[in-house]
Amino acid sequence: MDFSDINARGVVLLGCGKMGSAMLAGWLDRGLDPGAVTVLDPHPSDWVQGTGVRINADLPAAPAFALIAVKPQMMGDALPALQGLPGTLFVTVAAGTPIAAYEAAFGAHSRIVRAMPNTPAAVGQGITAIIGNGATTPDDLDLAQGILAAVGQVVRLTHEDQMDAVTGLSGSGPAYVFHMIETLAAAGEAQGLTPDLALQLARATVAGSGALAMTGEDPAQLRINVTSPNGTTQAGLEVLMPELPDLMKRTVAAAADRSRELRA
Structure with a gap:
């Protein structure tokens, strides 16, 4: 990503907790000038x-973009700090807050991109879904995608309503995987492994399987490749497969559904 125009105009980062810090680290690694960044955060970390970067300083006159990374409950107090920025693209990674809320704060004609990243963004392995409002241009979406690619993959949605499904799948999904690691390790302990060894095996199995899945091969084929007829894996899958699809769908x-309730 070419940061020359962004370095000249400056950027604003509203909120610099875990997600905001991950974004900032990715930008700096890719060549963004620290002096071009203004961070607004009441409790900036030592890092x-x-x-x-400039911290809690006067804002640039017309920043290229402003990234909003505060918690939804802080939105009402935080957003006024970004009002009156001409020509600025607003990109929000705050969960649950619809585009309409930002249009109410900044004006109906403001250019706004809503994004839903997930926690693996903290290690540069996230995936983020984005959708723009009616005022955004293709260039705006390209800019937003470049900004968010600093922490992983980016996909584009066609309707804002899809954010609820994204929240249920990739937004909340890391917690499901972490719980699977917990339960897989516990199952290993039940078969006689020590807790430390069971956890090491479970972590490495999930991480390695995820890396293998990212090669692009069909996950069903990868499963078949591991499953010898009448072997140990088949025996395990005969227990798991009748229950997991419906359980995951309901999860x-x-x-x-909860995401829909929270924005209602």
């Missing part, structure tokens, strides 16, 4: 203070 649906 943020050591990056060379994602429950999270998506």
